[in-house]
Amino acid sequence: MEAIKFISDGCRILSDLHHQQTETRKKFITPCLDKTFLQVVDQSERDNTLFGNNLSDKIKASKVITMQGQQIKKTSSTPKPSSSHVHTAHTSRNSLQGNWQTLPRSQANKGGRGGYKRNSQRQTPSSQQKMASLSEYRAAKRQ
Structure with missing residues (x-):
């Protein structure tokens, strides 16, 4: 034993x-190996040879299936939408783009004072202008 x-x-x-x-x-x-046959080779089971006796048949079948798939893709094409439909969708999307015309959801400063102030010019103030306006604000608050 x-x-x-x-x-x-x-x-x-x-x-x-x-x-x-x-x-x-x-x-x-x-x-x-070629990438197209990699899946076929991975799925094959070993018998007398490393990838199976009928590997050539499996590769030929894979080629035929690939060619038929390409033929199906070529024959089925999606119709293009009309140009007027595309134009209306594009213009309506453009008019709604962006959120700069409405008030922000939260106030500009977290203290609750002040709020959204829309300038006629779209330029950001320089650091000196920011400091000057901050000092003016503090002076007005003290009075």
Whole structure:
């Protein structure tokens, strides 16, 4: 009985080693293959050869399926929308774009004082102008 256990363990080790070597050989070969056949090769099971005896038949079938898929894509084309429809959608979208014409959701300063002030000019004030307006605000607040 002991001898059978040793023989069984030896066979398991050999079969595991054979499986690991087979997987390593597959991993060395697959990067060199064409990407279109990679899925076919990955799905094939090993028998007498590394990728199966009928690998050439599977590759031919894959080529035929790819060609038929391309023919189907060429024949079915989506109709283009009319130019008037595109123009109206484009103009209505342009008029609603942006949020600069409405009041902001929160107030400009977090203290709740002041609010949204719209200038006639769209230029940002310089740092000196900001400091001057801040000092004027503080002076008015003290009075």
